[in-house]
Amino acid sequence: MPELPEVETTRCGIEPYLLNQCIRRVAVRQPSLRWPVPQDLDEVFAGEKILKVSRRAKYLLIEGASHTLIIHLGMSGSLRIVLNDSEPQKHDHLDIVLSNERILRFRDPRRFGCVLYSENSELSTHVLLANLGPEPLDDTFSADYLFKQTRKRNVAIKNFIMNGNFVVGVGNIYASEALHMAGIMPGKAARRISRDGCERLIREIKTVLTSAIEAGGTTLKDFTNEDGKPGYFSQQLQVYGRSGEPCYRCGDSVRSRVLGQRSTFYCSGCQT
DNA sequence: CAACCGCCCTGGGAGC
DNA sequence: TGCTCCCAGGGCGGTT
Numbered sequence A: 001m002p003e004l005p006e007v008e009t010t011r012c013g014i015e016p017y018l019l020n021q022c023i024r025r026v027a028v029r030q031p032s033l034r035w036p037v038p039q040d041l042d043e044v045f046a047g048e049k050i051l052k053v054s055r056r057a058k059y060l061l062i063e064g065a066s067h068t069l070i071i072h073l074g075m076s077g078s079l080r081i082v083l084n085d086s087e088p089q090k091h092d093h094l095d096i097v098l099s100n101e102r103i104l105r106f107r108d109p110r111r112f113g114c115v116l117y118s119e120n121s122e123l124s125t126h127v128l129l130a131n132l133g134p135e136p137l138d139d140t141f142s143a144d145y146l147f148k149q150t151r152k153r154n155v156a157i158k159n160f161i162m163n164g165n166f167v168v169g170v171g172n173i174y175a176s177e178a179l180h181m182a183g184i185m186p187g188k189a190a191r192r193i194s195r196d197g198c199e200r201l202i203r204e205i206k207t208v209l210t211s212a213i214e215a216g217g218t219t220l221k222d223f224t225n226e227d228g229k230p231g232y233f234s235q236q237l238q239v240y241g242r243s244g245e246p247c248y249r250c251g252d253s254v255r256s257r258v259l260g261q262r263s264t265f266y267c268s269g270c271q272t
Numbered sequence B: 001c002a003a004c005c006g007c008c009c010t011g012g013g014a015g016c
Numbered sequence C: 001t002g003c004t005c006c007c008a009g010g011g012c013g014g015t016t
Helices: A004-018 A041-045 A120-125 A143-150 A157-161 A172-182 A195-219
Strands: A023-028 A052-056 A059-063 A067-072 A078-083 A092-098 A102-107 A114-119 A255-259 A262-266
Touching (some): A004 A059, A004 A078, A004 A102, A041 A067, A143 A195, A172 A195, A172 A262
Antiparallel strands (some): A059 A067, A067 A114, A092 A102
């Protein structure tokens, strides 16, 4: 499932094929995604030149002169660059046909993703983007910020760091991983995290995301593979999905519980 | 306002 | 082997 590192890696992978290309047309085969694909997508984007490929949270932003495409990969989405005569497969829902004989192809079996757009002038106030918290790798996402924001919050710290209003891009996998590395129990009330705990958690969130992005840069380099899987890199996961197996650090059995309707993994030997 | 829960969807693994 | 069942996930929107 694409988390922030995969989205960032995707952005880097597709950017060279998109920049300064014109969009010839947009072909929608399956408009029923997380939200309906706008019917006028082709009308709006045909002829638009791509000036920038950026990311905000887990949204990919493909920016033209007047409009910006907003793409979210959901949990099973992927983007790849294919030659313009390649046949779409079952879950290839949308094509952005480029002027360089290539297609940016959106695939998403579970259709939790979305493809929307905004006028450039309204992008920052778009309903999906307006209320997002800081990027996790920004300096504004600091121990100071986390400490202040959590003081009156009774919610479990894991749920807190997964709440996009406070910080974006920390998904279920990396939330468990970062909390394990920081030695903090996922169910601990956010307000109970010490100043020192905030320091550690901030550091580990940044570390786990950064190293995953770096890993993605080396293992997820082929975005022009037509039939292969998107090839999301396998993580060196410490606790996620390892229920019952020994903790690499202390040897205790990794445990799991449901928190905020999400499976959560932790080690009670090294997390308090 | 904070917290919580339902919902959208389908591939794939588990269980029978 | 083949069927059915149920889980996984992000994030919005409604309810408590």
